[in-house]
Amino acid sequence: MASSRKVRVLVAKPGLDGHDRGAKVVARALRDAGFEVIYTGIRQTPEAIAEAALQEDVDVVGLSILSGAHMALVPKIMRLLKEKGLNDVLVLVGGIIPDEDVPKLKALGVKGVFGPGTLTTDIIAFIRRELNLDTEEAPKAA
Amino acid sequence: MNTRSAPSVEELITAALAGDRRALARLITIVENDGEQARAVLQRLYPHTGRAHIVGITGAPGTGKSTLVNAMAREYRQRGMTVGIIAIDPTSPFSGGALLGDRVRMKDLVGDPGVYIRSMATRGSLGGLARATDDVVLVLDAMGFDRILIETVGVGQAEVDIASSAHTVIVVEAPGLGDDIQAIKAGVLEIADIFVVNKADREGADRTFMALQTMLGLGPRTVRHHGRAMRVDMPEGTHEGWRPPIFKTVATRGEGVPELVDAVEQHRHFLEESGEMARRESERAAHLLDHILRDALMARLLERVPEGNFEATVERVAAREIDPYAAVEHLMHEAALEAE
DSSP: OOOOOOOEEEEEEESSOOOOHHHHHHHHHHHHTTOEEEEEEEEEOHHHHHHHHHHTTOSEEEEEEOSSOHHHHHHHHHHHHHHTTOTTOEEEEEEOOOGGGHHHHHHTTOOEEEOTTOOHHHHHHHHHHHTTGGGSOOOOOO | OOOSOOOOHHHHHHHHHTTOHHHHHHHHHHHHHOSHHHHHHHHHHGGGOSOSEEEEEEESTTSOHHHHHHHHHHHHHHTTOOEEEEEEEOBOTTTSOEEEOGGGGOGGGTTOTTEEEEEEEOTTOOSSSOTTHHHHHHHHHHTTOSEEEEEOOOOOSSOOGGGGTOSEEEEEEOTTSOOTTGGGSSSGGGGOSEEEEOSTTSTTHHHHHHHHHHHHHHSOSOOOOOSOHHHHTSOTTTTTTOOOOEEEOBGGGTBTHHHHHHHHHHHHHHHHHHSHHHHHHHHHHHHHHHHHHHHHHHHHHHHHSOTTHHHHHHHHHHTTSSOHHHHHHHHHHHTTOSOO
16 A cells, blocks of 8 residues: 555657557557556647646656657647756657767757667666666556 | 656645646646645645536446537537546446546547546546546635536446535436336436436437426426435425426537537526525535545554554454454554544
């Protein structure tokens, strides 16, 4: 009956591409890793994503972008998250991101960038490490 | 596992009551995660509660509950009312994780400062609601939302917890989900104050509508019971004057939704004028107390049982060494809680 903090993750697809297979696979894997995943679906505006992150009080925001518009969308989302006081949320980007853009995204505050071929177990391990989950009571791994 | 720099509960409450949504979000998390702080929050907020009208939306998976909630919230906003939404999806019994997908159907509401949506996972609760639903309702109520819409998990036939958490219960049906014998079974259908046949543009909607109509015509008018002892000696005919209406809606297009919201408001008036509201409020209070007391007693018991003894007893029951009743006796004895 101990009080338990569940890790909450928002999985969102900003922008106009409708390819949500990757986002769904990741959402499912995170669920199986014991996280509570809030899935918002495709074609989300940066404002909608930041507001959902706020209302749901998430620990992690995962953005899936395959449209190539990441350098337009991610800065907006990062700015809105900060404006709403969500400075401490762990932001991850997945999708097709050219190598040269990775440092730019990280400079904006994105902690992890995951390209095609990433194992879901790597994403889960990354989140657990960033949130210091392994040192405390942790959700069961899949 | 909260690594954030944490403002005090008192600071959060003050900020939230002043309209800070970030503070509200964190209060809900505290309440949902239970524990000492949760109790402090709820104690502090309780005096601010009791103003919101609480509407439950329940029904089988895929009947369109999320879309209907989206449409209803929009309608309430047009009427100048603020709306808090709690959308519940199941927790996996295996991983403890959950996929909360109701927001996908609620895109119209994002960015409206008069709407707050929170997704909740059931976290082991089996009655169609999340464990801390009533507590989160209290928080939203204290924040001054005029209407609180609770969307249950997709239910089967017997998940009726919503009946003791909401003032008005809407049961959503959709065409093609079952023959008319489904309509006369006990359970979810009995707790409805209002019925909705959603997806009414689909084939079979009329048949679903008629099956419900027939069912309502057959039974006594007072078909809302919760299996709670306190209901048993209620005088017959308490609900006289409220026959659950049936509405057809096409939630994706908003059709039938203004009429549905009118009916919710009529039901609210009916509850107030008939004295039924006071009765439902005491029922909600009893339910809340029951819930808190159970948790407190269980926590107290586990505190007093020596480390590892509970788990060991579970194993002995599983191995058929003792029966579960003897196991409970044993645990009560360990905790020195047995009857005098």
